Amino acid sequence: DAMVIQNPRYQVTQFGKPVTLSCSQTLNHNVMYWYQQKSSQAPKLLFHYYDKDFNNEADTPDNFQSRRPNTSFCFLDIRSPGLGDAAMYLCATSRDGSRETQYFGPGTRLLVL
Amino acid sequence: DAKTTQPPSMDCAEGRAANLPCNHSTISGNEYVYWYRQIHSQGPQYIIHGLKNNETNEMASLIITEDRKSSTLILPHATLRDTAVYYCIVSAYNTNAGKSTFGDGTTLTVKP
Numbered sequence: 001d002a003m004v005i006q007n008p009r010y011q012v013t014q015f016g017k018p019v020t021l022s023c024s025q026t027l028n029h030n031v032m033y034w035y036q037q038k039s040s041q042a043p044k045l046l047f048h049y050y051d052k053d054f055n056n057e058a059d060t061p062d063n064f065q066s067r068r069p070n071t072s073f074c075f076l077d078i079r080s081p082g083l084g085d086a087a088m089y090l091c092a093t094s095r096d097g098s099r100e101t102q103y104f105g106p107g108t109r110l111l112v113l
Numbered sequence: 114d115a116k117t118t119q120p121p122s123m124d125c126a127e128g129r130a131a132n133l134p135c136n137h138s139t140i141s142g143n144e145y146v147y148w149y150r151q152i153h154s155q156g157p158q159y160i161i162h163g164l165k166n167n168e169t170n171e172m173a174s175l176i177i178t179e180d181r182k183s184s185t186l187i188l189p190h191a192t193l194r195d196t197a198v199y200y201c202i203v204s205a206y207n208t209n210a211g212k213s214t215f216g217d218g219t220t221l222t223v224k225p
Contacts, residue, residue: 035215042217042218044215045214090156092157102149102159103159104156104157104158106155107155107156
């Protein structure tokens with residue numbers, strides 16, 4: 001089945017140690033999104049790629065970066081994780097613009113020690 | 114994108130219809146209404162969307178008022194597995210790329 005895959009499901013990192021979360025999709029969608037979801041809160045969009053075009057949300061900290069080497073893969077890099085960055089990170093895709101349905105992966109839960 | 118307002122929580126008896134309201138009084142003419150749900154510790158799941166006509170699929174029905182300022186998601190026969198946070202989103206079309214802003218959602222608890 002076509003799907004959005006996130007690995008790992010759980011990631012533990014140390015304060016200040018760079019960490020990379022990965023997302024892959026078999027849907028061949030143009031758009032890939034990264035959301036941050038803290039406990040008991042709604043998902044918050046960090047940034048998205050439309051094909052190779054990167055679109056950062058205005059309030060996304062510089063500590064968060066992203067790479068999309070090809071259509072199928074997208075990475076979230078946290079350069080210096082702080083305790084406040086502990087959250088669920090959700091990857092989603094859509095075929096085209098925001099009128100399109102978004103398909104979410106299961107998420108990666110990040111713990112910062 | 115227009116802001117949405119949803120009640121923070123609702124209960125529903127198993128087997129009964131669950132009616133989840135959403136206010137989006139500032140919706141624009143080109144904005145669609147989307148509903149997603151998120152079961153605990155999983156990624157959000159698409160349920161249904163619409164522009165101005167009522168919509169139905171195998172999961173739910175969506176009723177949009179004529180002025181488009183509010184909508185209701187209907188789960189016709191709620192089961193315990195429908196317990197989740199339900200998000201109503203209005204999303205505008207962007208030719209470059211799109212985004213959906215999640216509101217606070219409604220926590221639906223289906224009780225036996």
